[in-house]
Amino acid sequence: MADGDYGAYNIEDLRQMAKKKLPRGVFEYIDRGAEDEIALRHNREVYRSLKIRNRVLVDVSKRSTTTRIFGREIAMPYGISPTASAGLMSEGGEVGLARAAAQMGVPCTAATNSLTSVEELYEAGDGNIWFQLYMWKDLGLREAFVERIKAVGIETLLVTVDGSVGANREHDRKNGFSMPLKYTPTLIAQVLANPGWCLRVLAPQFLKRGVFKKANYPPELASRLTDKYVDHEHTKSDNQCWDDIKRIRDMWPGNLLVKGLQSWEDAVIAADIGLQGVVLSNHGGRYLDSAPAPIQIIPEVRAAVGDRLKIIVDSGARRGSDIIKALALGADMVMSGRPTLYGSAAAGEAGSYRALEIFQTEMDRVMAQLGLNSVDEIGPHIFWNPPDWAPPSRV
Numbered sequence: 001m002a003d004g005d006y007g008a009y010n011i012e013d014l015r016q017m018a019k020k021k022l023p024r025g026v027f028e029y030i031d032r033g034a035e036d037e038i039a040l041r042h043n044r045e046v047y048r049s050l051k052i053r054n055r056v057l058v059d060v061s062k063r064s065t066t067t068r069i070f071g072r073e074i075a076m077p078y079g080i081s082p083t084a085s086a087g088l089m090s091e092g093g094e095v096g097l098a099r100a101a102a103q104m105g106v107p108c109t110a111a112t113n114s115l116t117s118v119e120e121l122y123e124a125g126d127g128n129i130w131f132q133l134y135m136w137k138d139l140g141l142r143e144a145f146v147e148r149i150k151a152v153g154i155e156t157l158l159v160t161v162d163g164s165v166g167a168n169r170e171h172d173r174k175n176g177f178s179m180p181l182k183y184t185p186t187l188i189a190q191v192l193a194n195p196g197w198c199l200r201v202l203a204p205q206f207l208k209r210g211v212f213k214k215a216n217y218p219p220e221l222a223s224r225l226t227d228k229y230v231d232h233e234h235t236k237s238d239n240q241c242w243d244d245i246k247r248i249r250d251m252w253p254g255n256l257l258v259k260g261l262q263s264w265e266d267a268v269i270a271a272d273i274g275l276q277g278v279v280l281s282n283h284g285g286r287y288l289d290s291a292p293a294p295i296q297i298i299p300e301v302r303a304a305v306g307d308r309l310k311i312i313v314d315s316g317a318r319r320g321s322d323i324i325k326a327l328a329l330g331a332d333m334v335m336s337g338r339p340t341l342y343g344s345a346a347a348g349e350a351g352s353y354r355a356l357e358i359f360q361t362e363m364d365r366v367m368a369q370l371g372l373n374s375v376d377e378i379g380p381h382i383f384w385n386p387p388d389w390a391p392p393s394r395v
Contacts, residue, residue: 004350005354006346006347006350006354008343008346008351008354008358009358010319011318011319011339011342011355011358011359012318014339014342014343014345014346014351014354014355015031015338015342017345017347017351018030018031018089018341018342018343018344018345018346021194021197021200021345021346022088022089022194022197022345023187023190023191023193023194024175024190025172025175025176025177025186025187025190026085026088026177026190026197027345028171028172028175028177029085029088029169029175029177030083030085030089030338030341030342031338032169032171033284033285033286033289034167034168034169034285034286034287034288034289035168035169035170035289036289037285037289038285038289038290039285039288039289039291039292039293040284040285041285042285042291042292042293043282043284043285043293043294043295043315043316044316044318045293046295046296046316047293047295047316047317047318047319047322047325049385050325050383050385050387051383051384051385052321052324052325052328052366052370052382052383052384053370053383053384054369054370054371055370056371058371059373060367060368060371060372060373062373063364063367063372063373063374064373064374064375065077065360065363065364065367065375066375067333067375067376069107069310069332069333070155070255070276070277070310072107072128073105074105074106074107075104075105075106075360076106076323076359076360076363076375077323077327077331077332077333077334077375078106078317078323078333078334078335078336078356078359078360078363079101079106079107079108079109079130079312079333079334079335080097080101080106080107080108080109080335080336080337080340080356081109081281081284081314081335081336081337082109082110082111082112082132082158082160082259082337083097083337083338083340083341084111084112084113084114084115085341086114086115086340086341086344087114087115087116087205088115088201088212089201089341089344089345090200090201090344090348090349090351091200091201091204091205091208091348092116092204092208092348093201093341093344093345093348093352094110094114094115094116094121095116095120095121095124095349096344096348096349096352097340097344097349097352098110098121098122098125098129099124099125099349100343100349100350100352100353100355100356101125101128101352101356102124102125102128103353104353104356104357104360105128106128106356107128107129107130107156108121108125108128108129108130109129109130109132109158109335110122110125110129110130110131110132111132111216112131112132112133112134112214112216113134113216114214114215114216115209115212115214116215117215117216118131118148118149118152118154119152120215122152122153127153129154130154130155130156130158131152131154131156131158132158132159132160132259133145133146133149133157133158133159133160133248134160134163135159135240135244135248136218138220139247141218141220142248143247144218145216145218146248146251146252147251150251150252150253150254154254155254156254156255156257157248157252157254157255157256157257158257158258158259159245159248159256159257159258159259160258160259160260161240161245161258161259161260161261162259162260162261162262162281162283162288163260163283164238164240165238167283167286167287168289169286174186175187175190176188176190242269242273245258245273245275246273249273249274249275255276255277256275256276257270257275257276257277257278257279257310257312258270258275258278258279259278259279259281259314260279260281260282260283260287261278261281261297261301262280262281262282262288262291262292262294262297263297264297264300264301264303264304264305265304266278267280267301267304267305267309267311268304268305270305270309271305271308271309275309276309276310277309277310277311277312277332278301278309278310278311278312279312279313279314279335280297280298280301280311280312280313280314280331281294281313281314281315281335282294282315283315284314284315284316284336284337284338285315285316293315293316294313294314294315294316295313295316295325295326295329295331296387297313298311298313298326298329298330298331299329299330299387301330302329302330310332310333311330311332312331312332312334312335313326313331313333313334313335314334314335314336314337315336316336317334317335317336317339317359318336318339319359319362320358320359320360320361320362320364320365320366321362321363321366322334323363324363324366324367324370324378324382325382325383327375327378328378328379328380328381328382328383329380329387339355339358339359340352342355343355343356370382
C-alpha cells in the first residue's frame with residue numbers, strides 16, 4: 001500500500017473526495033439518511049456538543065491507544081461497521097476494507113449483503129473479520145448460513161435487528177437508486193455523467209467478477225443486485241423476535257451480539273439470554289428518523305447491564321475525539337461505516353487505511369492533550385460539561 005495522506009487530513013476531506021468520484025445516486029446512498037435526516041444530523045451534533053478539558057504537565061510519553069475486545073488486542077477501540085456497498089466505492093472495495101483493517105489492527109465487519117464472499121474477506125482480513133447477519137426468513141436457510149459462517153472461522157457474529165421494515169430514504173427514489181439495483185433513466189444518466197467511476201469501478205467489476213451480486217446469498221435465492229426476488233422480505237422479516245436470537249445463540253460457539261439497539265430494556269434482555277455484547281446504533285440515521293444519537297444511550301445501558309456484556313456504539317463518529325467521548329460515557333468500543341467507505345471511494349484500499357489512520361492519530365493526539373496514557377484511563381472526568389442523560393424511571 002502506498003504511503004501518503006492523499007490530501008486528506010480528516011474524514012470530511014475523504015467525504016468530499018468521495019462526493020466528486022461517485023455518481024450522485026451512489027454517493028447519496030451511503031452519505032444521506034432517512035426522511036428529514038434529523039437523526040443523521042443529531043448523531044454529529046451530540047458528539048460536537050460534548051466539551052473535554054485538557055490536563056497539563058502529565059508525562060504521556062508512553063501513551064497507547066491499544067485495547068482488548070473479546071480477548072484480542074486491537075490498535076484502538078474502533079472497528080469498521082458492516083456496509084454492503086464498498087464494492088460500489090472502488091473495484092474490490094470490500095477486500096480493500098478488510099486488508100486496511102488488518103494492516104491497522106482493528107476488526108472489520110463483513111456484511112450479509114456484501115458483494116464479496118465471507119470466505120474471501122476472511123482471508124483478506126487475516127482472520128480478524130467479524131460478520132453481520134441478517135436473519136433469513138426461512139429457518140433452514142438461516143441455520144445453514146450460520147453453519148457456513150462458523151466453518152469459515154469467524155469468532156464474532158453481529159445480528160442486525162433494527163430493520164424489521166424497509167427504511168424511507170426519499171433521496172434514493174429521487175436519484176433512481178434502489179436495492180436491488182435498477183438501472184433507471186435517472187441513475188443511468190448519473191453514471192454516464194461520471195465516466196471515471198465507470199472506468200475505475202464498473203468496468204473492472206464486470207471484467208473480473210461479472211455483474212454486481214450479493215455474494216453471500218444462498219443459491220436458493222437470486223443474488224444479482226438487479227434481481228427483484230431478493231430484498232427486504234427475505235432478510236428483514238417483521239415477525240422476528242428474541243426466540244430467533246436464542247436459536248442462533250444455541251448453535252453459535254463464539255461471541256454473539258445484536259446490533260441496532262436503542263434502549264436499556266433491550267440490552268437487559270440481551271444480557272439475560274447470554275449474549276456477549278450489544279451494538280447501540282440508529283443505523284447511521286438511515287432507518288428511524290428522530291431517533292436519539294446512540295452515544296446518548298450509553299449511560300443508561302451501562303447502568304442497566306453493568307459489566308455483563310460489551311457495549312459498542314455505532315453511528316456518527318468522525319474524529320478520534322469522538323471515540324474518546326464514547327468510551328468516557330461507558331462504551332467499550334466504537335464502530336462506524338461511512339468513513340472507510342469515503343476512503344474507499346477516494347483512493348481504494350489506501351483510502352480506507354487513511355480513514356483508520358486519521359482516527360488513530362487523532363485519538364493518540366487527544367489522549368496526550370487530556371493527560372491520558374491508556375484507554376483504561378478514559379472516563380467521565382474528561383468532560384467540562386458532563387451530560388445529564390440518566391436512565392429512565394423503572395417504576
